[in-house]
Amino acid sequence: MATVSTTTAPTATRPAPPAVLRRPAARKLLALAVVAAVLVPLAHGSFGSGAWPHALTVDFSKPLADASGWVVDHRDTHPVFLYFFGYISNGVVLGVRAVYLALLALGWAGVTALGGLAAWRLGGVRLGLGTAAAFLACGALGMWVPTMQTLALMTVAVLASVAVGALLGLGAGLSDRLDRALRPVLDTMQVLPAFAYLLPVVLVFGIGVPAAVLATVVYAAPPMARLTALGLRGADPEVLEAVESLGSTPRQRLLTARIPLARKELLLGLNQTIMMALSMAVIASVIGAGGLGDRVYQALASVDVGAALAAGIPIVLLAVVLDRVTAAAGRGAGDPDAARSVGWPYALAAGAAVALAARLLGRLDWPAGWTLEIAAPVNRAVDWMTAHLYSGVPVVGGTADWAGHFTTWMLDPVRSGLQWLPWWSVLLIVAALAWLIGTWRTALTAVLAMAAIGALGVWQPALDTLSQVLAAVAVTLVLGVATGIAAARDGRVERVLRPVLDVFQTMPQFVYLIPVVALFGVGRAPAVAAAVVYALPAVVRITAQGLRQVDPAAMESARSLGATGRQQLWQVQLPLARRSLLLAVNQGVVLVLAVVIIGGLVGGGALGYDVAFGLAQGDLATGLVAGAAIVCLGLMLDRVTQPVDRNAKKGA
Helix, strand or coil: CCCCCCCCCCCCCCCCCCHHHHCHHHHHHHHHHHHHHHHHHHHHHHHCCCCCCHHHCCCCHHHHHHHHHHHHHHCCCCHHHHHHHHHHHHHHHHHHHHHHHHHHHHHHHHHHHHHHHHHHHHHCHHHHHHHHHHHHHHHHCCCHHHHHHHHHHHHHHHHHHHHHHHHHHHHHHHCHHHHHHHHHHHHHHHHCCHHHHHHHHHHHHCCCHHHHHHHHHHHHHHHHHHHHHHHHHCCCHHHHHHHHHCCCCHHHHHHHHHHHHCHHHHHHHHHHHHHHHHHHHHHHHHHCCCHHHHHHHHHHHCCCHHHHHHHHHHHHHHHHHHHHHHHHHHHCCCCHHHHHHCCHHHHHHHHHHHHHHHHHCCCCCCCHHHCCCCHHHHHHHHHHHHHHCCCCCCCCCCHHHHHHHHHHHHHHHHHHHHHHCCHHHHHHHHHHHHHHHCCHHHHHHHHHHHHHHHHCCCHHHHHHHHHHHHHHHHHHHHHHHHHHHHHHHCHHHHHHHHHHHHHHHHCCHHHHHHHHHHHHCCCHHHHHHHHHHHHHHHHHHHHHHHHHCCCHHHHHHHHHCCCCHHHHHHHHHHHHCHHHHHHHHHHHHHHHHHHHHHHHHHCCCHHHHHHHHHHHHCCHHHHHHHHHHHHHHHHHHHHHHCCCCHHHHCCC
């Protein structure tokens, strides 16, 4: 039989796209360029190309002023305030007052003894002695009563934050639906500057301790909620299955398995909540929190660096002690001999005995003769610095010269450049940056947040704040990445830096303003300097950790090919640590923004000044608009710098 040969007709192949368009980033930019080509002419023709058009601005000042006036007029008569907010306010006041009176009743000796013995029980002899020394230093600086006021406010705020955060975390840990609902809320809350929380609570509760405590609770509860949910969801499935096979009820599984297995995360959440509560309790001094923060605030307002330092040192000591004690409790480590010899009953009995002895001897108050006056010597040192180091120093100039040059050469050009850009170009830049490292959803969120700033009528002040953030982030990244590389490549550098970074990461934001005011005076440059110092530890640590976690096999392969140390860094470590570096940028931006806003108290101006002005003058309309703009700016910066998983990017 003859065979019939068949031939297959050649199929037409689609031409391959240009090599440049095979990259996702190029395709995103091309799509954005097409959209811009359509929308920009329409925007330019309708609203012009200068600053944010007035036609797109909504005047919120009158409705906010009316709302503020209504709240003030009805705070003492409306049932909602009388029977809901009023009870909350009274409960907070009674709780803070009860704790404060209890601390005063224990006396300085009782508080010091109980604090030292508790730290000894949890972390060993060195931590106990360090805690006792910290309390004694607070008294020696003449800050015993303000320290007790801050501790009382913090105690109530931490208890409430832990209760709220644990309940939210419990729900998110047991319910997927609640977890999905809470996650974006908690994400947003954790990137907002602390200043943004003050105005809403002041509107409802007025100036005073209740507003300060509730602002602290709102600020400090998210870490407890997130870590509680993380701990409950991360419980060992085999253990849970074994408990369930024994016929236990859901409640029994929760109490006997899930919560005990999540102990480490719960204690870490407590540690983070305490540190954030201390930071916020200090900042809340601007709305009547009192205590150490109020002393710092009043001193900075009058540029009294000595008095500010005298109150700032106890804040740092409290932060370090609370961080070490809660960290020791979380590790479950400590001195075994101390743990056996000093149990909780004996520690409490010894502390009570010391407090009783002090009461019987009439020594509850800190002795006036034991106070060390440092304000005057510090102010004399500042005066000497002003005369000798601010300007006129040969070759290097002075600190005032540095601040002036930084303002002239960096802050002013960046601000002028941002304010010169057409409003629609700013939105396009935000969209491009957010979409390049994220998804179209993150880009849309960032653009809407930036547009909301313009609609609020604070476009120019927001760009002023943004210019300070960009300048501070640039300096922070240069210093932080270089230091992180050195720490990752040299163990000796890492060992030297570790205790310094530990202390810097526990200090509240407010404290960083004290040394920069002493060195640079007031203005935008000191605010930026404080932001750099505050954000630097996080950038250094994330960079160093990311470089250390690079695959050893990749490093060994590079070395086997004869790569030099510099080539290994630039061609292997930095590319493979890209995600960690993006995270360092994100954290640097968020932390810098938090302090730049507070810098409005020392001449930083812009949105931070508007919030401070609104709080000081009772102009809540101005303060609330600025606070809302800060929220939008923080959200935009987070979305522009937040790396997204590749799986999430598939929907872009």
